[in-house]
Amino acid sequence: MEVRHATAPDQIPGATTEWLRRRFLAEQLFVPGEVRLVHSHHDRIVVGGAMPGDGPLELPCPDGLRAGYFLERRELGVVNVGEAGTVTVDGTPYELAGKECLYAGMGAREVTFEGGPFYLVSTPAHASLPTVKATLEDAEPVRLGSPEGSDERTIHKYVHAKGIRSCQLVLGVTVLTPGSMWNTMPCHTHERRTEVYFYFDLPADQRVIHLMGRPDETRNLVVADRQAVISPPWSVHCGFGTHNYSFVWAMGGENQAYDDMEQVAIGEMR
Ligand SMILES: O=C[C@H](O)[C@@H](O)CC(=O)C(=O)O
Numbered sequence: 001m002e003v004r005h006a007t008a009p010d011q012i013p014g015a016t017t018e019w020l021r022r023r024f025l026a027e028q029l030f031v032p033g034e035v036r037l038v039h040s041h042h043d044r045i046v047v048g049g050a051m052p053g054d055g056p057l058e059l060p061c062p063d064g065l066r067a068g069y070f071l072e073r074r075e076l077g078v079v080n081v082g083e084a085g086t087v088t089v090d091g092t093p094y095e096l097a098g099k100e101c102l103y104a105g106m107g108a109r110e111v112t113f114e115g116g117p118f119y120l121v122s123t124p125a126h127a128s129l130p131t132v133k134a135t136l137e138d139a140e141p142v143r144l145g146s147p148e149g150s151d152e153r154t155i156h157k158y159v160h161a162k163g164i165r166s167c168q169l170v171l172g173v174t175v176l177t178p179g180s181m182w183n184t185m186p187c188h189t190h191e192r193r194t195e196v197y198f199y200f201d202l203p204a205d206q207r208v209i210h211l212m213g214r215p216d217e218t219r220n221l222v223v224a225d226r227q228a229v230i231s232p233p234w235s236v237h238c239g240f241g242t243h244n245y246s247f248v249w250a251m252g253g254e255n256q257a258y259d260d261m262e263q264v265a266i267g268e269m270r
């Protein structure tokens with residue numbers, strides 16, 4: 001498991017492209033036959049990729065977690081970012097089609113993956129909540145954006161206060177309509193939550209230009225398919241693609257009501 005230490009906004013002026021990418025971008029989460037994990041000390045979010053090879057793959061418990069098993073004091077969100085797949089939690093199989101989600105609660109001892117591949121997000125947990133699967137339709141799709149703003153998209157909220165219950169995880173999938181390229185504009189910060197964007201369904205030769213940093217000191221990361229960007233509470237997170245795409249957004253922190261949200265007017269951005 002790779003460790004990413006916490007960062008502060010005063011590190012951004014003067015930061016090189018390479019420094020920003022090492023701190024905030026997870027480039028290689030998907031390797032056949034492996035579960036790859038990245039632990040950010042921002043809200044202790046762990047993100048990862050599980051890409052089964054020939055046989056099923058088991059969720060490991062990396063030494064760095066200092067736990068008896070992965071979900072001993074954590075909860076987990078899984079999204080199938082590929083084709084058909086199965087996630088088995090303590091012997092119960094859950095079939096997930098592309099973009100479908102499974103929440104596994106604290107205390108589940110064995111999680112195995114077949115097919116997929118699967119994107120993983122885990123946050124610390126204090127209570128054991130039921131393991132639940134949801135389809136895109138279960139997530140009550142919300143249409144946002146307009147053709148004029150080049151940001152028509154559908155938001156599917158999976159894990160949140162009125163959806164699948166969790167201790168702190170909030171997670172969903174946003175699908176851009178062909179012809180649209182922008183997500184999350186006007187952008188925002190949320191002081192009580194760290195968020196990770198995982199971009200997928202992007203052709204291999206296309207990129208998303210992801211904007212991060214304080215609203216008045218932004219930087220960009222050029223992101224390829226199946227890469228994730230860690231957004232600390234002080235950072236904006238938004239982007240535009242050279243092609244339409246989808247992304248999983250997931251948050252950890254103490255706020256699930258979204259009332260820590262600070263909207264940024266487009267004209268305030270620098
Ligand atoms: O805090 C909320 C998150 O940044 C996302 O839900 C935003 C998003 O999916 C979008 O506007 O497309």
Ligand SMILES: [Zn+2]
Pocket residue numbers: 188189190195237
């Ligand atoms: Zn956000």
